[in-house]
Amino acid sequence: EVQLVESGGGLVQPGGSLKLSCATSGFTFRDSTMHWVRQASGKGLEWVGRIREKAYNYATAYGASVKGRFTIYRDDSKKTAYLQMNSLISEDTAVYYCTDDFYWGQGTLVTVSS
């Protein structure tokens, strides 16, 4: 059974940092491009960024609204992807999902508020 489990969400003050994790099982993680996608309450899906697999030198790409503030990395030995979020602003408040574009995790809620 394929599983993607996000963790690390919570309440953080504006300007703060948070690291999300996406632990996976049931598929060949090392050969998969991993994406982070977020969804603010009542809004649509917004792509945050992605990290490719080793064959593509773990290349990353980011959405315009998070570029320079967020970093995606992965640990293939742990089958886990990470999203490091810095300089958080209220507009980053959302449920964050990880996905390989086929399977999705259940999401973790990040709330940026003072």
Next chain:
Amino acid sequence: QSVLTQPPSASGTPGQRVTISCSGNSSNIGSNWVYWYQQFPGTAPKLLIYRSYQRPSGVPDRFSGSKSGTSASLAISGLRSEEEADYYCAVWDDSLTAWVFGGGTKLTVL
């Protein structure tokens, strides 16, 4: 303003066939595979169509995807009340170097 344009709403009666469109450009739909996702309130998206036309195992063949030029469509035949949900198209955009989503279509089963 989404890069991909979807109608905000669509509706149909049980048993009817409905289609949801997704309009893009040559940098996204025109040159890459389209994905379609179904999302119920409070839950994660679920893949319905990948590589523009392919259905994952477990997705009924009542769901079908098509693509022509810079537009794509999701068709649902034999509509069921439990398919009332939000539907999103997604595709990689070569110019933006980004995965882009449509704004979503809320499907109502009357």
